[in-house]
Amino acid sequence: xxxxxxxxxxxxxxxxxxxxxxxxxxxxxxxxxxxxxxxxxxxxxxxxxxxxxxxxxxxxxxxxxxxxxxxxxxxxxxxxxxxxxxxxxxxxxxxxxxxxxxxxxxxxxxxxxxxxxxxxxxxxxxxxxxxxxxxxxxxxxxxxxxxxxxxxxxxxxxxxxxxxxxxxxxxxxxxxxxxxxxxxxxxxxxxxxxxxxxxxxxxxxxxxxxxxxxxxxxxx
Amino acid sequence: xxxxxxxxxxxxxxxxxxxxxxxxxxxxxxxxxxxxxxxxxxxxxxxxxxxxxxxxxxxxxxxxxxxxxxxxxxxxxxxxxxxxxxxxxxxxxxxxxxxxxxxxxxxxxxxxxxxxxxxxxxxxxxxxxxxxxxxxxxxxxxxxxxxxxxxxxxxxxxxxxxxxxxxxxxxxxxxxxxxxxxxxxxxxxxxxxxxxxxxxxxxxxxxxxxxxxxxxxxxxxxxxxxxxxxxxxxxxxxxxxxxxxxxxxxxxxxxxxxxxxxxxxxxxxxxxxxxxxxxxxxxxxxxxxxxxxxxxxxxxxxxxxxxxxxxxxxxxxxxxxxxxxxxxxxxxxxxxxxxxxxxxxxxxxxxxxxxxxxxxxxxxxxxxxxxxxxxxxxxxxxxxxxxxxxxxxxxxxxxxxxxxxxxxxxxxx
Numbered sequence: 001x002x003x004x005x006x007x008x009x010x011x012x013x014x015x016x017x018x019x020x021x022x023x024x025x026x027x028x029x030x031x032x033x034x035x036x037x038x039x040x041x042x043x044x045x046x047x048x049x050x051x052x053x054x055x056x057x058x059x060x061x062x063x064x065x066x067x068x069x070x071x072x073x074x075x076x077x078x079x080x081x082x083x084x085x086x087x088x089x090x091x092x093x094x095x096x097x098x099x100x101x102x103x104x105x106x107x108x109x110x111x112x113x114x115x116x117x118x119x120x121x122x123x124x125x126x127x128x129x130x131x132x133x134x135x136x137x138x139x140x141x142x143x144x145x146x147x148x149x150x151x152x153x154x155x156x157x158x159x160x161x162x163x164x165x166x167x168x169x170x171x172x173x174x175x176x177x178x179x180x181x182x183x184x185x186x187x188x189x190x191x192x193x194x195x196x197x198x199x200x201x202x203x204x205x206x207x208x209x210x211x212x213x214x215x216x217x218x219x220x
Numbered sequence: 221x222x223x224x225x226x227x228x229x230x231x232x233x234x235x236x237x238x239x240x241x242x243x244x245x246x247x248x249x250x251x252x253x254x255x256x257x258x259x260x261x262x263x264x265x266x267x268x269x270x271x272x273x274x275x276x277x278x279x280x281x282x283x284x285x286x287x288x289x290x291x292x293x294x295x296x297x298x299x300x301x302x303x304x305x306x307x308x309x310x311x312x313x314x315x316x317x318x319x320x321x322x323x324x325x326x327x328x329x330x331x332x333x334x335x336x337x338x339x340x341x342x343x344x345x346x347x348x349x350x351x352x353x354x355x356x357x358x359x360x361x362x363x364x365x366x367x368x369x370x371x372x373x374x375x376x377x378x379x380x381x382x383x384x385x386x387x388x389x390x391x392x393x394x395x396x397x398x399x400x401x402x403x404x405x406x407x408x409x410x411x412x413x414x415x416x417x418x419x420x421x422x423x424x425x426x427x428x429x430x431x432x433x434x435x436x437x438x439x440x441x442x443x444x445x446x447x448x449x450x451x452x453x454x455x456x457x458x459x460x461x462x463x464x465x466x467x468x469x470x471x472x473x474x475x476x477x478x479x480x481x482x483x484x485x486x487x488x489x490x491x492x493x494x495x496x497x498x499x500x501x502x503x504x505x506x507x508x509x510x511x512x513x514x515x516x517x518x519x520x521x522x523x524x525x526x527x528x529x530x531x532x533x534x535x536x537x538x539x540x541x542x543x544x545x546x547x548x549x550x551x552x553x554x555x556x557x558x559x560x561x562x563x564x565x566x567x568x569x570x571x572x573x574x575x576x577x578x579x580x581x582x583x584x585x586x587x588x589x590x591x592x593x594x595x596x597x598x599x600x601x602x603x604x605x606x607x608x609x610x611x612x613x614x615x616x617x618x619x620x621x622x623x624x625x626x627x628x629x630x631x632x633x
Contacts (some may be wrong), residue, residue, distance in 0.1 A: 055402045059355055060346040067347070068339050071472055074413045074423060076480050104293075115322065119451065129491055139486050148483040152420030155293065155492050179518050202489050203496035205479070208427045210434075213533060215497040218600070220504070220592035 075147040079192030082146065085163030086187035089180070092172025095165055099154050108175055114155070118176050128197035136173040140202050142186075142194040146170050167191065225616055252613070279305040281315055282380060286322070286367055295323030296449065298369065298373065299380030300384025303509045303528065309362065309453035309556065309563040311387035315444045318449045319367040319385060319463045321484050324418045327469050331445075331453035340412075340475035343404030349452050354439060356394040359507045361436065364388040364530045367463040368488065371614040374632045379512040382618060382630060386530070388448075388563035391457050392440030397432045405432075409475040413482065416469040423482040426458060434459050434560075437470065438552070457559035460501055460532030462613060464488050482511050498612025504591045505585035505615040506539055506566070517626035520574035525552075526567040531585035535559065538584040539545070539566040545578035545619065545631075546593060560586075572622070578631055579620045593617045594632070606633070 063071075075081050096102055104114035119131035131137045136145050150166045152158050161169070167186045174180045180194060206215070261267070283289040285298035290489055299318040311317070329351045341343040364386055372382035405428065412431045415423040426435070436457040438446055444580045446452045451468025458465040464484055479485070490496050506529035509519055525543075529536045535558040540549040552566040564582070583591045592600070598608045610616050620629035626631075 038527070054402075057356060057398075057402060059352045060348040060402070063337055063339065063345050063347045066339070068345060071337055072339065072474065073421065074474055074476075074480055074482070076476065076478060079246050092282065112393065119364055133487060135483070135486070139481075141481055144481050144483060144486050149418070151423075152483070155419060158419050158421075201491055202481075202486075203491055203493040205427075205489070205500055206493075206497045208500070210429065211534070211587065212501075213589055214501050214612075215494060218494070218498070220590060220596065220600070 023156050073151050074145070075143045075150075077141040077143050077192065079143050079188060082143070082188035082191060083163040084188060086185050087166070087168025087171055089168075089171045089175040089182050089183045091164075092168035092170070092175075095169050096172055099161065099169070100157075101154055101166070101169070104155065109173070117173055119178075127201070129201055131177075131197075134177070136170070137177040137179065137196075138198055140196055140199050142170060142174065142179075142191050142196060145148050145173065146191060227437070238543065247493050253279070255392075260422045279315060282384070283576065284381065284385060287317070288557070289323075291323055293323070293427060295325055296320055297323045298367065300380050301387045303379045303384055303386075303507070304512050306509055306528070308632050309388050309528070309565050310442060311389055313444070313450070313561075314349060314448045315388065316387040316389060316441075316450060317365075317367065317385050319369075320418075321420075321422055321464060321487060324420065324422065324450050326480070327418050328448065329417065329453055329469060334417075334453050334471070336454060336470060336533050337418070337472045338399055338403045339472075341398075341406040341409035341477060342475050343406060344402070346399070346403050346556070352453055353394055353437065353454070356398055358392055358440075359395055359436065360390060360392040361459075362388060362390050362559045363436075363457055363459045364561060364563045365457070365463050366530070366532075367504075368499055368613055371610070372616070372618055372630070372632055374630065376513070376630055376632075378514045379507055379509055379618075382632075383507045383511065385463070386563075387529075388530070390443065391436055393436045393438035393454075393457070396435035396437055396456070396473070399437065399473075400431060403475075405475055408477045411476050411479060411531065413472075413474045413476055413480050414465075414467040415472040415474070416451070416467050417471045418469055420483070422467060422484055423480075424464055424467055424477075424484045425480045425482060426461075429457060430461065460534075462499060462502060463468040476513060492611070495611040500612070502530075502585040502617035504531040504533065504536070504585040504614050505529065505590045506536075506581040506591060508541070508579050508581050508620060511579065511622060511628045512587070512620055513628055513630045515628045517572055517622060517628070519543050519626070520572050522571050524567050525579065526565065527552075528563045528584040529581070530561070530563045531587075531589065532561060532563065533589050534586040536564040536583055537586045537588075538568075539564070540582045540584075541566075541568045542580045542582070543577055546617070547581050549582065549598075574624060576624050577622050579622065580617050582617055591615055591617055 020112055104112055105117050106112035107116035116134055120136040121133055122130055139145055149169055171186045175182055224236050229629045280297045281301055284300035289299050296318055301315050301317040334350050336348045343434040366377045367385035370385035376382045410428050412426050413423050415421055438457050439453055446455055454470045456467040456470050506527055508527035510526045525541055528537045539552040541552045542549050552568045555565040555567055558564040594608045597610050597616055598605050621629045621631040
């Protein structure tokens with residue numbers, strides 16, 4: 001295989017839409033005003049900031065904190081948005097039936113119409129990737145499993161699970177896939193720390209700049 | 221009385237006489253050899269309000285990707301556009317390809333109730349109604365979208381199967397950068413997470429450089445509102461990036477400090493860094509849509525070879541056509557002005573001599589990236605020629621073989 005590099009450089013050719021032409025969209029934050037504000041010089045900062053950061057069109061309104069909390073279901077790999085709550089494997093096993101997951105995904109996480117939830121039966125493998133594209137085993141972070149079940153399942157009744165229920169079901173699915181022990185309880189601290197087998201098994205996406213080729217050294 | 225008027229009077233008199241005896245149909249000219257319409261389309265309030273294509277036009281999308289749409293749950297998965305019948309560069313909204321990550325219902329959204337929230341690492345969190353979004357300065361641009369799974373296989377017989385998971389439309393909306401500047405992106409805001417309202421609330425992580433460059437929040441498509449299957453009332457367009465990034469039914473953009481590894485991200489990513497890079501921004505690509513698989517040339521003679529070219533790297537700079545299986549190449553004509561990240565129509569005048577031959581097309585984009593043959597891909601990655609696997613998004617050259625009887629076949633091995 002020829003070597004290809006993932007350049008962080010800007011494209012050498014001057015493109016009309018090169019980075020240099022990008023609006024300076026971070027200007028606002030690094031402005032002197034923020035630092036002054038931190039120093040408590042509030043009045044002064046209002047004046048400076050208003051110039052550097054005021055909106056151009058003044059359309060839209062500010063959401064309330066409750067609105068943001070209700071809408072914001074994206075969970076990052078570090079789990080900072082995870083809500084309080086906890087759940088065990090045993091509770092998850094019950095909920096898997098109670099919440100009708102089994103109807104679509106099968107009693108043992110496979111064999112029904114919806115995608116399988118347990119790893120493929122391939123025995124011991126050197127590369128955990130080979131267990132297949134099955135969220136609770138392929139995902140590099142347990143947070144992605146939590147996030148997806150919370151936002152999208154059970155299909156048709158999405159958004160009805162409580163945080164405790166989601167922690168429990170995630171625990172059960174990770175247990176079924178031999179990722180965690182049966183006695184483990186998951187909460188906002190323990191869940192992001194789970195070492196998923198594919199944790200370091202995903203390629204990084206390249207940094208992207210306007211006008212750059214797909215892959216440096218690849219002519220196609 | 222002018223002669224014109226007297227002619228007309230004469231005509232009416234004769235017409236009345238004929239109508240009495242023979243009915244209106246008999247008033248046709250005696251020559252009678254000109255093709256006549258089958259009849260007249262009866263006007264209805266419906267047709268007056270919103271037009272319809274001719275009943276003789278039956279170009280159709282098809283379920284694609286090995287799973288029926290709608291499936292057992294009523295989810296749409298992959299639906300391919302009939303490129304073999306396409307003309308020009310715009311895919312009609314009703315025929316635009318549809319892709320969802322693992323199947324999705326199509327939400328029925330009342331635009332009066334729809335909201336877009338921008339929050340996260342911004343100076344001002346903002347919520348917009350559709351009405352407010354329409355008050356921002358708008359842009360209108362041609363852009364293609366293409367599914368990561370748009371991959372030609374030897375089992376495919378038509379260009380709809382080999383390439384139908386791409387389409388091009390005229391999109392109208394607000395630049396995402398306009399809204400992000402309005403909100404004020406803070407230091408450390410390196411990514412955005414864009415999220416839809418469908419049942420699984422599909423979300424993708426997108427680099428802030430792209431978000432600030434040319435992403436578009438679209439409410440318009442081909443001169444009217446975006447269609448429900450395309451994300452009504454609001455969809456994100458990420459020009460040149462793979463289809464999955466173009467979040468439909470957009471309700472939320474969160475500016476974040478890290479790659480969030482959403483369900484969509486996770487399912488899309490791979491182990492190999494080269495594959496990941498090549499499955500991000502779409503490469504230079506083209507396909508001949510006429511003559512293409514399952515079509516037939518009725519006889520030797522003149523034909524216009526026609527096709528579509530596009531690239532996620534910018535404008536199409538050049539398209540070449542080979543009629544001898546890639547041994548020699550000729551420049552095709554570009555029809556119209558190529559637009560960045562948009563389908564570009566190309567064509568070439570050609571006289572078929574009736575012998576078996578193989579047609580190919582090759583696109584070069586403004587970055588100088590050239591569409592590869594499958595053999596070139598194999599050579600680059602040291603793959604056995606009989607087991608070529610194009611890494612990332614498949615932009616390899618599509619060969620069509622024309623048999624001496626005029627039938628056209630997919631020549632991918």
